[in-house]
Amino acid sequence: MPSSTVENYLKQILIESIQAGSSEVAMGKVAECLQVTPGTATTMVKSLEKKGWLNYRPRRGVKLTTSGKKMGMNMLRRHRLLETFLVETLGLDWAEIHEEAEELEHAISEKVLEKLDEFLGRPTHDPHGDPIPTKRGSMPNASDRTLIDCEVGDFVRIESVQDQGKEFLQFARKKKLIPGKRIEVVQFDPIADSLEFKIDGKYSLTLGSKTAAKIIIRP
């Protein structure tokens, strides 16, 4: 029965290690994404190592053990299934669900989770387009191509959006930057740092590279 805090560390370290290509996660990253001081992260990480969730090399970083990875995956599963429930069943806006799921994921039991999964029809992706890990902890590896990797004339499909912030998600919904939508790359101006798209063949949209990089796509 790990605490919510432990669950958060493992989930967050897993997310970082996926994004950073499976090597060690730096302590700075750990502290940052858990919103604690570096000292707190060090203390916590040492206790996580003692309990076998991860390996810690001082001043190098941390790497989840098999059981740590499993726990992290399980938390990700909880989080994404809950997000799906909040949108699909209760009709919350996708900009509001992250914080809600963040709380609920620590309170829901394996038993209820299983029933929820069944009720939702065993969904494979959450409302942001991120894959939902299976009960056994496997997850299809997502695409790593974003809108900035496209050429002019490319026709692609939005797979997911990588920003859980309210403002961004509200913007994305308004602009139809939603998983599943088809996008055509119309123009690309590196000097102006601007990319122009057409969504659904209708809506025109111009983004800077910073925002374009948040939209994961598939050909």
Place this chain on the structure above:
Amino acid sequence: MPSSTVENYLKQILIESIQAGSSEVAMGKVAECLQVTPGTATTMVKSLEKKGWLNYRPRRGVKLTTSGKKMGMNMLRRHRLLETFLVETLGLDWAEIHEEAEELEHAISEKVLEKLDEFLGRPTHDPHGDPIPTKRGSMPNASDRTLIDCEVGDFVRIESVQDQGKEFLQFARKKKLIPGKRIEVVQFDPIADSLEFKIDGKYSLTLGSKTAAKIIIRP
């Protein structure tokens, strides 16, 4: 933002004060129903008083303030709505839902609760037959008559069952001791401490007074 612990104290003290007819709740009761040592209860209750949730008279007991009552009612609402959801929507057995709701009630936000209430069709009673407080904190006062208050020949309806324990609830389901069922009192033997009933006009059932007292009824 009261902690889960504070929420539990307020909910539990509210429940006790309803059951014990609105006077002060003894510290022993508080400690018992929160499963902590008496010393812990004393410490906690003092801090709850400092925060304005209740009034504490040493060696007399505690009484919720208006805001304490409101908070307690809100927790009861959360708990009972969640129990309803777990049974009605996810199909869990009523013997399993108490512990689950006990965790979830601290994690669900007002916003999600409102959506859930709407989704469930604004239910007025939970699966055990207990009334669900409204958003404003009002609750119809339940009947206080149980099966032991009946006379032979009485025809009554089960309003609720007052035991959240797994074993009892499994027994009750098997014997059709379920809110809404009609019961006829067939025999009453004070010496043997046994009461005999007929449920739905079909099933015969004999209970001791201890168990019969757990079944709240209405004429």
Place this chain on the structure above:
DNA sequence: TTATAAACTTTGATCAATCAAAATAAAAAT
């Protein structure tokens, strides 16, 4: 009416999670 029991409070300690600030090590710049 004293002795005993029951209910309650105090005291001193622990545990998990946290922070601020000082100390140290490694990396980058000069």
Place this chain on the structure above:
DNA sequence: ATTTTTATTTTGATTGATCAAAGTTTATAA
């Protein structure tokens, strides 16, 4: 090859929730 900067660890302290055990009231019984 030093110095400076940045990243990380240590140290000492705090907060909320808890317990065991000792002390104090109040109630009950003898």
